[in-house]
Amino acid sequence: MRIGARVSVSRVFEPAEIAAFHSLAGAPEADASTVPEPLVAGMISYLLGVELPGRGTNYLKQSLDFHHAAPASRTLVASVEITRLRPEKHLCDLATTIVDADGRLIATGRALVYVEDVAAGDSAVDREAS
Template structure:
């Protein structure tokens, strides 16, 4: 783990995924697009499983949505380490989600607490 380290995941959300989400959230689908919390979940997956990985604790997340994501379209979420503060066990990451054409759907940043940041 070092500044510049990256991890990505690509996922498409089907109409069934959207319906399941709305059922769990007790909300109606008013936009016909992928709900923002599902896109945020891609970042959560990456931070907890890929980079930094197991034992990561979310402290802060900021997301700016620039476009709506279309149902069925492949979305690629990426996290990249931008700063490490080993003395405080903190890691700052840039977060980005793009569609199949490379258009930015969402951008932001995350701050996580990591037990073993290293030096």
């Protein structure tokens, strides 16, 4: 892991998937033309738990501000980027963003995660105490 490391994932949520989500959540009459915010946020969860930092990551804190509704049937791209490493505390701070196919900003935020081997493989880390 290193500061500036970044990964992204893209996904299209179709109206039938959105309707299924609403049904599971107990809101079967809800609008399926926009992607529910929990599904959008799930893209960030996937990246943190599988890609960067990856397996063994434990969520401590996340903020996500939505700027626009995410349209159904359109590509969404979620990204996470390491902004700070605190190996003495096993902490990793990340910036999070989600954009649509046109580059319109859907959501931005921050994540703080606990990673046991936060300093593995990189010596250029931010050692500032918090």
